[in-house]
Amino acid sequence: MVATRRQSGRVSAPVPEDAPDAKDVEDEESELSDLEDDASMAGSASESESDWESGAHRKVRGKASAKRAKVSSKSSPSKVQITKASRGRRSLSLLLTMPMDILFEIFGLLPPKDLVSLSRTSKPLRQTLMSRNAITVWKAARESAEGPDPPHDFSEPQWAVLLFAGTNCQVCGAKGILNIDFFIRRRVCIACKKKNLVVTSKFPRLYPDYDRAILDLIQYTNVGGWGHGIASKSKFYWQSDIDDMVKEWGVFQKSIHMRAPGAKQKLEEFREERIKAIQLIVQHAETCQKWYDNLSRKRLTDNQETSKKRAEAIFSRFREMGYLDADIQAIAYESQVSGGELTERGWVRIRPTLEPKIQERRDRRVAEERRRLVKDRVQFLKVLYTAHLKTLVPSQWLSYPTVEELADMVPVKQVIDAASDIIIHGESFKEVMVSLPTLVSAWNENRRALLTEKLAAVKPLPEVPPSHTDNLSVTASSSASPATSDILALATSVFQCGTAKCEVNNPQWTKCQDNPLFGWDGAISHHCMARDTTNSYFSFSLRLAPVVPSVIEVSSKGSALAADLVTLVKLDPTRATIATMDQRGDLFLCSECVPDKQHDGLYGRPVFTWRSAIAHATAHGQDKIISWHVLTPSEVANVKRSQDPVHRDYCWTCNHCTIHFDAWKTKATVLEHLVAVHKIVQPTEPSDLFFIPEKRRSRALLPIFIERPPQPSGRQPNLNASSKPFRCKRCPKSNRLFDIGGVQAHLRDKHKIASPMQGQDWDRVVD
């Protein structure tokens, strides 16, 4: 032990500098517990600190820890090694030459963990630290670490070891055991808890010869090995604690049995003392648990604080590099942003992965801002454009482009695509608005030329131009177009929109996949409403997605069908116009349609106009060849007509004012308006009112051709057996009918279908 000035007034001689060999280490470890006992500071814990701390117990699960290997043999030590080793030893031994009070001053600055480590370095240091005088050092260290007071039966060093010296399991040495069970005063892993904790209910089986009352004298915990840290109502005892108590209990029992004087009283005193001790342990453990919970919380807060500082440091570096906070936010939740303090090395490592993410966000933001700017400019143009449209005769609207199409025209696009820092105002579009009629006219001419070219590619131009008087088209384009060979007015000039996902082509509305557009009017009035969502960004905001321009293509199938129908009504397909066909009003029956009662209870087949017949053509399959029957005047009497659905659509407008601009109404509403505002009681189409021609193209099922239902003949399925309305679809040749249970049992037993599906395995054939 180090001498103090107070004790001797003289500094003791340094400890010999012999390096402790393997034997010394072994001896030292075996003596540690003795020394600690000598220090008279250890409490009465059943397992002393040095017991489980000693080398004999310090092993990794299942493996005995290997002794430290000798670095060099005594016979041939190298000079360098000697020098290094001796220098190290000398520096340590010098510590011991210092006066004790100064030494304690220095030790008092150490955290408890280092104090424990220091006490394990050498015998003299251990002796020094275990002396009664050193208790202040331990206490100061504990208090500076804000550790709770030790329990009544623990010494300060023992307590320091339990609280602060490492996170290994005290039984098996498993690493990373953060939690201490203060009720049994042990730091043990789950596996050891499972192995060593004895629940009260198990005691009679494990210790059949002992009274259960023994357990009242032993410390316990409420958290079992299987409890996942959650306290239960049961009490769990450490097995070796029970064993120790059983032994002690046995000694008392033996004394009583031997009739030793006062034996019974001694046992009673021991019992009372233990019960009080257990109460103290429980109270102390509760205090310690609170301390530990606070410590854990503080550790968590500290970690969060450090993490926050790291994130701020990273953000700040990116800020210095010129990135904006809005873009830096892209990495806010990256795992590399949270963690310990940011080092230079760490920055170099994480920057290459984080920076591209910020750049990506920046690029997207810039693109988005630009998109919004362009959208705003188009919106600005729309206001001017709408004002211009309202100065026109409404029927002219149909030949005008949408604002998106206008924005795509070169002179307009130049204004809209101007650099982002240029402010666009009314003046910017002045030239565009002045040249608008020319622009639109050129645009229409281009479209006409393009469509003519497309048609000419698939069929020869008509030899004699169709008469314009035949054309009932409402659009101004007809009059505006040059009177050349007007192939676009022919009934066989059928187009379709080739844009994928064209909303107007939605087959759900039309029962027709290739929605035909008839002639110039049809083609020009179609404005595709599809949105381009190929960029995943727009999958979340469809309204922001750019509008896809219409791509009008020749419908070769539609044209061929139109030619068939024209031929059927004995006209020349190379000359017959759309207007002529509309005027004739022929009605057609489809050979593939089967008469049924689907049409408002009427038995018969749908009747088609020549337009709806073409729209209907793909209803029976893309490749199905349909033969058409044109109704004779007498057969027309069998047709039950209903109102054209286009009358009920919101696609009508007055041709005398702009009240219905961009707010199309039903025919009835527009008729009322004509009477009320323009005093027109008997309006005519299209001079007083008109509708968007595109709406008409696919309206099929207008009238029904009434037919007589066929009389039953021959062997028929027993359809009267309404109690058995189901038929097995897996037995196509059988007419047998079942009830619902029967058809399911049949499918299960005969066809081995456990979960039959209606439509696929069985069907209802009787209502």
Place this chain on the structure above:
DNA sequence: CTGTTAACGGGACACAACCC
């Protein structure tokens, strides 16, 4: 700094003991 490892935490389930 990184990959590995084991504790930790939560859930599901089977089974036994206990209670009414």
Place this chain on the structure above:
DNA sequence: GGGTTGTGTCCCGTTAACAG
């Protein structure tokens, strides 16, 4: 006997410590 409660077991994903 049935319902409730607690124990024991297993599994899986997350987290923190640690060794290289």
